[in-house]
Amino acid sequence: MMRLVTRGLMFGNLFEVRAPALVARYNRALEHLTGKRTELEEFHIDISGYSPEIGDEFNDEFYLNPDGFNRKFILLSIDQKKCPLLNVRLSMSQDILRSYIEQNEEQLFVLTARDAVVGELINSVYSVDSPSDLFTIRTIEVEADTIGSDVEASEELSEKIEQFMKHKDGWWDDVLIAEMIELSKRTGNILRDPIHLARQTFEQKSFYTSHFGGIYLFRDVQEPGIINVNGAHDLTDLSLEYNCSLDNHYEIAAFLKINDLVEQITNTTLMTNSLAVLQQKMDFLVIDAAASNDEDLSNVSRRDLRDLRRKHRQDLPEAYHSLEKLMKSIIAGQQHFDLKPHDPAYFYLLRSKNHANKRLVNMLLSQLTPLDFRQLFICHKDAFYSAYRSWSDAKKSYVARFLEEEYILDKSGARMQLFGPEPAMEENEPEIEPAIWQGPWGPASMEQ
Structure with a gap:
C-alpha cells in the first residue's frame, strides 16, 4: 500500500501534529476519551482526530470509534475540516463533522487556540445487533467541549450571572460572587467573548454502513429500499419495497429508476x-x-x-x-x-442525478x-x-x-x-503537490 501513501492516494491531506504543545494537548484529549496516551512525538490526524500512526501503535484502528456508531473526535484546529475521514463506518459521519466545524468555526477557533475540543457523534442507538436495528438510526447529535469543560463552565457562569442580575440582593451574596469569579478565571469575559457550543442534531434517513458486510439504506425516497452488499445476513424480514443483494441487478436497476436517482x-x-x-x-x-x-x-x-x-x-x-x-x-x-x-x-x-x-x-x-x-x-x-x-x-x-x-x-x-x-461530491480537501507531499510515516523508500 506504500505506493498509494507516497503518492498522496492514501492517508493524504491529514493534519500534521508535530509541535510539542499540540502533541501534549492531543495526549490530554486522548487520555480524557480513551484512557490511553501515545508515545509518538509527531503524527497526522483526520477530521475526527484519528491518527493512522497511533492506530498502528495501539494495534487498534478504531480507538476513537470502538462501537462503530458513536464516533469520538478530537479537534486541535479548525483546519481539520479540510481533512478526510478515515475508517468510515457510517457514510454521513464526515459530512456531519465538517458541517459542525463550519457552523461553529468562530467559537472553535477561540477554543482550540488554548485547548483541545473533544466530543462525540451521539447516535440514536448505541449499538446494533441485527440489520433491522439500522432502522432505529434517525438522528445524530454532536456534543463537544474542551478537556477543561470550558463550554460547560461558560454555561454555568451565564446562569449565575443571570441569577445575580435578577436578584436585587445579589451584591450581598458573597458565595455567588465568589463562584462567578472562580468560573471567570477559566472562561474569561463571556459577555465580551461568549463561549458557546450548542448541541446540534442532524437527521439521517439514507446512508451506507460497513456493518454487516456493507448495507445501503434509502429511506427518503419514493420507494424505500435496502441493498445488502455481500449477502451475508438475511434481510428478508425487513419490510421494504426493494430489498436485494448487490448482485441482483434487476432489482437495483428498478429501484434506481422508480426513484429517479x-x-x-x-x-x-x-x-x-x-x-x-x-x-x-x-x-x-x-x-x-x-x-x-x-x-x-x-x-x-x-x-x-x-x-x-x-x-x-x-x-x-x-x-x-x-x-x-x-x-x-x-x-x-x-x-x-x-x-x-x-x-x-x-x-x-x-x-x-443531482x-x-x-x-x-x-x-x-x-x-x-x-x-x-x-x-x-x-x-x-x-x-x-x-x-x-x-x-x-x-x-x-x-x-x-x-x-x-x-x-x-x-x-x-x-x-x-x-x-x-455538485459540491457535495467533492472530497473537500485542498489540492496538493504530490512531489512534496509527506504524510504519515514520511516518504517510503520502496513500493509494496
Missing part, C-alpha cells in the same frame, strides 16, 4: 464529453485483462492500449464488448440507447462497476483499498500512477467531468 452519461445534453468518459472506462477494462495476463503496464501509452486491446481481445469482459458496440452507435449518430440491467455494461453508463443522495448513489454505482477503479477510488475509498490489495503488482503500479497523474493533479476537473456540478 440516476441518468445515463451518454445523454449528450448532460455530457458533451461522454465519448471520452466511455473510452476511459473501456481502457480500465483493458488494463484489468492485461494485468491478469501478466503484461508489463509500465509507461503504457495510448498506442500500447490499442495493442493490448487487440492482443487480449478474447480475455476482455463482456462489459467491454457492450461498451464498444455502444461507442460505435454513438459515433454513427444514434441518440437512444436502451440497455437492459442484464447487460454487463448497464451500470457503467449511469451516474447519479439530489440529496447523490454521493450515496454514486458510491453504490462504484461498487456495481468495480473495474472502473477511478470511480471506486473517488466514491468508495474502503472498497477501493480492499480491491487494490488483491490486484497484481502490475495493475497496482498502473492504477497508482494513473490516479496520481490523471486525478490528483486535477481532482475538481475530473469530478466535474464524471459527476457534474
Whole structure:
C-alpha cells in the first residue's frame, strides 16, 4: 500500500501534529476519551482526530470509534475540516463533522487556540445487533467541549450571572460572587467573548454502513429500499419495497429508476464529453485483462492500449464488448440507447442525478462497476483499498500512477467531468503537490 501513501492516494491531506504543545494537548484529549496516551512525538490526524500512526501503535484502528456508531473526535484546529475521514463506518459521519466545524468555526477557533475540543457523534442507538436495528438510526447529535469543560463552565457562569442580575440582593451574596469569579478565571469575559457550543442534531434517513458486510439504506425516497452488499445476513424480514443483494441487478436497476436517482452519461445534453468518459472506462477494462495476463503496464501509452486491446481481445469482459458496440452507435449518430440491467455494461453508463443522495448513489454505482477503479477510488475509498490489495503488482503500479497523474493533479476537473456540478461530491480537501507531499510515516523508500 506504500505506493498509494507516497503518492498522496492514501492517508493524504491529514493534519500534521508535530509541535510539542499540540502533541501534549492531543495526549490530554486522548487520555480524557480513551484512557490511553501515545508515545509518538509527531503524527497526522483526520477530521475526527484519528491518527493512522497511533492506530498502528495501539494495534487498534478504531480507538476513537470502538462501537462503530458513536464516533469520538478530537479537534486541535479548525483546519481539520479540510481533512478526510478515515475508517468510515457510517457514510454521513464526515459530512456531519465538517458541517459542525463550519457552523461553529468562530467559537472553535477561540477554543482550540488554548485547548483541545473533544466530543462525540451521539447516535440514536448505541449499538446494533441485527440489520433491522439500522432502522432505529434517525438522528445524530454532536456534543463537544474542551478537556477543561470550558463550554460547560461558560454555561454555568451565564446562569449565575443571570441569577445575580435578577436578584436585587445579589451584591450581598458573597458565595455567588465568589463562584462567578472562580468560573471567570477559566472562561474569561463571556459577555465580551461568549463561549458557546450548542448541541446540534442532524437527521439521517439514507446512508451506507460497513456493518454487516456493507448495507445501503434509502429511506427518503419514493420507494424505500435496502441493498445488502455481500449477502451475508438475511434481510428478508425487513419490510421494504426493494430489498436485494448487490448482485441482483434487476432489482437495483428498478429501484434506481422508480426513484429517479440516476441518468445515463451518454445523454449528450448532460455530457458533451461522454465519448471520452466511455473510452476511459473501456481502457480500465483493458488494463484489468492485461494485468491478469501478466503484461508489463509500465509507461503504457495510448498506442500500447490499442495493442493490448487487440492482443487480449478474447480475455476482455463482456462489459467491454457492450461498451464498444455502444461507442460505435454513438459515433454513427444514434441518440437512444436502451440497455437492459442484464447487460454487463448497464451500470457503467449511469451516474447519479443531482439530489440529496447523490454521493450515496454514486458510491453504490462504484461498487456495481468495480473495474472502473477511478470511480471506486473517488466514491468508495474502503472498497477501493480492499480491491487494490488483491490486484497484481502490475495493475497496482498502473492504477497508482494513473490516479496520481490523471486525478490528483486535477481532482475538481475530473469530478466535474464524471459527476457534474455538485459540491457535495467533492472530497473537500485542498489540492496538493504530490512531489512534496509527506504524510504519515514520511516518504517510503520502496513500493509494496
